[in-house]
Amino acid sequence: MYYRESGYYKTDYKSDMSLYPLPISRFAAFSLLVLFFLAAPVVMNEYYLTLLSLVAIATVGALGLNILLGYAGQLSIGHAAFMSVGAYTAANLATKFDLPFLITLPAGGLMAAAIGIVVGVPSLRIKGVYLAIATLAAQFIIEWIINHSPEISGGAQASIEVPRPTLLGEKLESPVELYYFLLIVAVIAVIATQNLIRSRIGRAFVAIRDQDIAAEIIGISVFKYKLYAFAISSFYAGVTGVLYTYYLGIASYEQFQLGVSIDYLAMVIIGGLGSILGSVFGAFFISLLPIAIRLFMESVGSIFVEPDVLAQSISQLRQILFGVLIIVFLIVEPDGLNRLWINIRNYFRVWPFSH
Amino acid sequence: MSGNMAFAIELFGQGVANGLMYSLVALGFVLIYKATDAINFAQGEFVMIAGIVISALASAAYEFPLWLALFAGLIFMVVFNIALERVVLRPLIGRPIVAIIMATIGLAFILRGIGPMVFGAAPRGLKLPIEDFPIIIGPFFFTPIQLLGAGISIIFLVIFGWFFLKTRKGIAMRAVADSHQVSGAMGINVERYFALAWVMAGIVAMLGGVLWGSASGVDTQLALVGLKVFPVVILGGLDSIIGVIVGGIIIGVAEALAAGFIDPYVGGGTKDFTPYVLMIIMLMIRPYGLLGRKLIERI
Numbered sequence: 001m002y003y004r005e006s007g008y009y010k011t012d013y014k015s016d017m018s019l020y021p022l023p024i025s026r027f028a029a030f031s032l033l034v035l036f037f038l039a040a041p042v043v044m045n046e047y048y049l050t051l052l053s054l055v056a057i058a059t060v061g062a063l064g065l066n067i068l069l070g071y072a073g074q075l076s077i078g079h080a081a082f083m084s085v086g087a088y089t090a091a092n093l094a095t096k097f098d099l100p101f102l103i104t105l106p107a108g109g110l111m112a113a114a115i116g117i118v119v120g121v122p123s124l125r126i127k128g129v130y131l132a133i134a135t136l137a138a139q140f141i142i143e144w145i146i147n148h149s150p151e152i153s154g155g156a157q158a159s160i161e162v163p164r165p166t167l168l169g170e171k172l173e174s175p176v177e178l179y180y181f182l183l184i185v186a187v188i189a190v191i192a193t194q195n196l197i198r199s200r201i202g203r204a205f206v207a208i209r210d211q212d213i214a215a216e217i218i219g220i221s222v223f224k225y226k227l228y229a230f231a232i233s234s235f236y237a238g239v240t241g242v243l244y245t246y247y248l249g250i251a252s253y254e255q256f257q258l259g260v261s262i263d264y265l266a267m268v269i270i271g272g273l274g275s276i277l278g279s280v281f282g283a284f285f286i287s288l289l290p291i292a293i294r295l296f297m298e299s300v301g302s303i304f305v306e307p308d309v310l311a312q313s314i315s316q317l318r319q320i321l322f323g324v325l326i327i328v329f330l331i332v333e334p335d336g337l338n339r340l341w342i343n344i345r346n347y348f349r350v351w352p353f354s355h
Numbered sequence: 356m357s358g359n360m361a362f363a364i365e366l367f368g369q370g371v372a373n374g375l376m377y378s379l380v381a382l383g384f385v386l387i388y389k390a391t392d393a394i395n396f397a398q399g400e401f402v403m404i405a406g407i408v409i410s411a412l413a414s415a416a417y418e419f420p421l422w423l424a425l426f427a428g429l430i431f432m433v434v435f436n437i438a439l440e441r442v443v444l445r446p447l448i449g450r451p452i453v454a455i456i457m458a459t460i461g462l463a464f465i466l467r468g469i470g471p472m473v474f475g476a477a478p479r480g481l482k483l484p485i486e487d488f489p490i491i492i493g494p495f496f497f498t499p500i501q502l503l504g505a506g507i508s509i510i511f512l513v514i515f516g517w518f519f520l521k522t523r524k525g526i527a528m529r530a531v532a533d534s535h536q537v538s539g540a541m542g543i544n545v546e547r548y549f550a551l552a553w554v555m556a557g558i559v560a561m562l563g564g565v566l567w568g569s570a571s572g573v574d575t576q577l578a579l580v581g582l583k584v585f586p587v588v589i590l591g592g593l594d595s596i597i598g599v600i601v602g603g604i605i606i607g608v609a610e611a612l613a614a615g616f617i618d619p620y621v622g623g624g625t626k627d628f629t630p631y632v633l634m635i636i637m638l639m640i641r642p643y644g645l646l647g648r649k650l651i652e653r654i
Contacts, residue, residue, distance in 0.1 A: 075453050122635075126642045128452045129394050129593070133585050134638050137631040140582075144628045148621055262460055269457050316468040316476075323464030330458050331446045 005349075019194055036183055046175045051288065053179045056186035057243045058283035062267040063193045063276065064236025069265075070274035071197060072229035073209030074123055075132045078139035079237050079264045082119075084256035085142060086112040086238025088152050091160040091251035101165035101246065108242035109235040115142070116234025117227050124223045127212075139258055146253050159252035162245055182243060189236065193276050196232070205229055206274075266322070270329045272338030281337040289325070293318050361494065366611040368495030374587075374607020375505040376570070378599045380563040380580055381587040382512060383556035389519070389594045390528045390552035393444060394452065396459040399581015400466035401557060403573075405432050405564030410481040410573040411474040421484065428561050436557035440550045448535070448549075467575055478574035481565065504566040509600075511559065516596045528552065532594070586630035590637050592647020601645055606630045 005024065010016040020026045040052060065079050086108035093099045093107055119138045123131055146153050154160040165172045165181070172178050196202050204225045207215035216222050245251040263286055271282020297314055333339055384398045395401075409428035412419040419427065443462065447455050485499045519525040530538040531548045539545045564573075567580050587606050591598025613629035643649050 069453065075456070122638055126638060129456075130589075130638060130642050132394070132452070132456055133589060134635065136585060137635050137638075140628065140631045141635070144624060148624060265453075265457060265460070269453070273453075313472050316472040319464045319468035320472070323461040323466075323468065326461030326464070327443055327458050330450075330454050330461070331443070334450065334454065 019191070033187070037180070041176055041179065049175045049179045051291065053175065053182045053247060055284050055287045056179075056182040057240055057247060058264075058267065058287045059186045059280050060189045060236055060243065061240035061264050062271065062279040062283045063189050064233045064240065065264045066268045066271075066273065066276070066279045067193065067196070067205070067236065068229050068233035069268055070272075070278075071202060071209060072205040072226065072233075074120075074226060074229055075128070076119075076135040076230075076233070077132055077258075077261050077265065078119065078135040078137075078142070079233075080256040080258065080260035081139040081142035082112040082116055082234040082237035083241030083244065083260070084146055084253055085115045085234075086241035087245040087251045087256065088146055088160070088253075089238070090242040091154070091162045091245055092152065094162050095154075095160055101167060105239060105242050109238040112238025112241065113231040113235040116230040116237070119234075120227050120230025123226045123230065136258075139261055143253060143257065153253065154251075159250050159254075161250050164249070165246045178247065182247070185239070185243060189239075190276060190280065193279075197276070201225065201228055201232075209274075266326050270325065270336050272336030275336070275338040277341065278336050278338030281341065285337060289322065290318055293321055362615060363612065364494045365496060366615040367608055368497065369501075370608030370611030371604050372497055372501035372505045372607070373611065374604040375508040375600070376501070376563070376566055376603075377580070377583050377587050377607055378512060378603030379504070379508040379559060379566065381584045381591075381599045381603060382508075382515060382596070383559040383563070384584050384588055385594065385596060385599050386515065386559065387552050387556045388532075388588075389596075390532050391444070391448075391549050392532060393447075393455045394459065395556065396456055397463040397466060397581070398556070398560065398584050399578040400463040401432070401436075401560035402563040402567060402580055403575060403578035404435075404466045404470050405557075405561040406481060406568035406573040406577050407470040407474050407479075407564075408432075409561070409565060410479040410568055413481065414479055421482075425561075425565065428564070429558065432557035432561040433554050436553040437550055440553040444553070445546065445549065463578070463581075467578060471575055476574065478572050478576075481568035481573050483565070483569045498570075500566065500570050504570065507562060507566065508603075511562065512596060512600050515555070519596060524548075524551070582627070583630060586634040589634045589642075589644055592644030594648055595644065595646035598644055598646035606633065609633055 005022055008022060010021070015021065020029055036052075041049060044052070061079065061083065065076065068074050068076055089111040090104035090108035093104045094101070099107070119135060122134050126134060167181060172181055197205075204215070204220045205228075207218070207220055208222055208225055208229075212222055215225075241256065244255060248255065267282030267286045268279060269282070270285055271280070272278025294314060297317060329336060380398060380402055383401065384395055387393055387395045405428055408431050409424050411417065412427055413421055413424035417424075439462070443458055444455070447458055483500065483503070485503060488499070490497045490499060490502060517525075519529060527538070527543045528548050528551070530541065531543060531545050535545050563580070564577070567577055571577070583606060587599065587602040589602070590605055591600070591602025609629050610626045613625040617625045617629075637644065
């Protein structure tokens with residue numbers, strides 16, 4: 001009876017502290033890995049694998065923002081700027097110093113974390129609205145600095161071409177190889193976040209989010225942990241930026257503008273604040289939404305409207321639907337997709353005896 | 356040197372005139388914040404949609420006379436904002452600040468999509484019946500639309516300042532902003548004042564749409580004026596009406612001077628960048644702004 005949740009007695013510390021304490025969660029994690037590692041590349045063609053790769057990249061970024069916003073409670077509208085920091089760091093290191101991918105990836109993350117700490121410093125003094133506006137300013141200022149310093153942005157178009165990533169002497173060129181690599185990074189990010197959240201640091205984040213004054217009183221250095229939150233979140237963002245840069249083969253500031261920050265905010269809010277599974281849901285949802293809308297409009301919309309009218313209004317429809325979805329989720333289901341999933345799970349957990 | 360000085364004075368005048376027009380847009384933001392504690396990230400989009408509706412109605416497609424187009428725009432903004440407050444903002448009362456910010460961002464997306472979809476994406480002009488000759492006052496040099504904009508801004512800022520300080524409704528509104536519960540207990544209909552605040556913000560956005568639309572043309576780019584709102588309100592103080600004037604003038608002058616003197620050296624773009632640098636500095640020193648109330652929490 002692997003799906004039962006009772007009757008498992010933890011008799012040593014190791015089993016008490018394990019990441020997946022129940023057989024059902026081990027089974028679920030394992031089958032998800034099988035699904036994505038073995039089944040997906042066999043069943044899907046390259047186009048869908050590319051989409052899944054994008055989802056994997058977005059997952060890393062969404063996890064980072066969820067650590068900051070969902071767990072530590074610090075609002076940031078500058079997530080994409082940190083991504084651009086990571087992206088340009090990696091691109092410069094890769095092109096100027098010819099460093100391999102395994103070095104540029106963490107380097108991009110660390111550089112973003114350093115910048116994130118600088119941006120996080122005001123969070124000691126300000127919060128809520130003011131922090132939101134300060135991070136918005138960070139978004140514009142970082143974007144402007146990168147765009148206006150040729151040493152960083154590589155000249156006129158403010159974009160740098162990067163070589164294909166090499167891993168263990170193997171060039172990652174086909175979509176399948178890239179997919180596997182990005183999937184591994186995303187899985188590492190998920191597990192790392194799961195562990196972070198139940199560690200001392202993660203619990204300090206939650207304490208600060210729930211009541212910062214109370215957190216201070218029980219001995220948590222609020223300033224230190226807020227900076228941790230910014231640093232860790234920006235590290236994730238930086239890694240996301242590096243991955244995206246290698247994925248596209250070019251570092252361009254246009255990929256990391258305010259709209260992207262808002263996309264990631266939408267991911268963590270629609271997915272569910274303070275939930276790791278929610279970040280993954282959100283990454284899936286927001287990354288695939290434009291494609292779903294396009295497919296839907298091309299199949300259903302073309303019945304009602306002429307194709308050329310449709311082609312004109314498709315991007316506007318996407319914006320409208322995106323906005324509507326954000327608002328509907330905020331009003332109807334504030335805890336996001338994760339809450340929907342928990343409701344479904346709880347229903348089946350006691351099914352058919354719901355009372 | 357004197358040439359530089361004259362140039363600086365010239366830029367200063369332009370900056371003040373533009374800054375006062377920023378103030379008008381920022382006023383809508385402050386009105387909402389003052390009364391409902393909500394942060395409106397869609398103020399620029401309000402301005403845009405008002406501009407689009409009015410210019411579309413006045414254009415060849417509908418051929419409304421200008422006064423009717425303006426009136427229709429006003430009605431549209433009022434109805435739209437009442438509906439908005441009822442459907443979107445009211446369910447979010449009492450929720451964390453990020454929920455309201457995200458809701459208004461979502462709203463911004465919707466408006467940016469709907470405007471061009473309904474009325475067409477092509478840029479339009481919005482011609483006001485004023486002469487198009489430069490006006491020279493002392494060392495300054497203005498276009499009539501700038502003077503009109505500055506004048507309307509000042510008039511409305513004064514009206515709203517008076518409204519909040521002296522009228523019964525304004526005082527009630529400030530009470531609502533301070534505490535929803537207490538003002539409700541004192542017999543103030545909190546929800547009606549929320550609606551009133553959004554309606555006033557809509558009216559101001561309509562004026563902003565007309566002025567900015569006739570100054571720089573109407574398309575979705577008009578919404579970008581909303582990005583100037585944040586520096587203006589942070590500098591002046593989030594809940595201060597006089598602060599909006601001060602902040603607007605400072606931002607307007609700063610960006611005019613930056614565009615005039617720094618741009619040649621760094622290759623452009625300082626116009627959008629300087630306000631945010633000023634804002635960051637202000638956030639570090641006085642987060643509540645020059646004239647805002649010192650309500651900010653410290654830890």
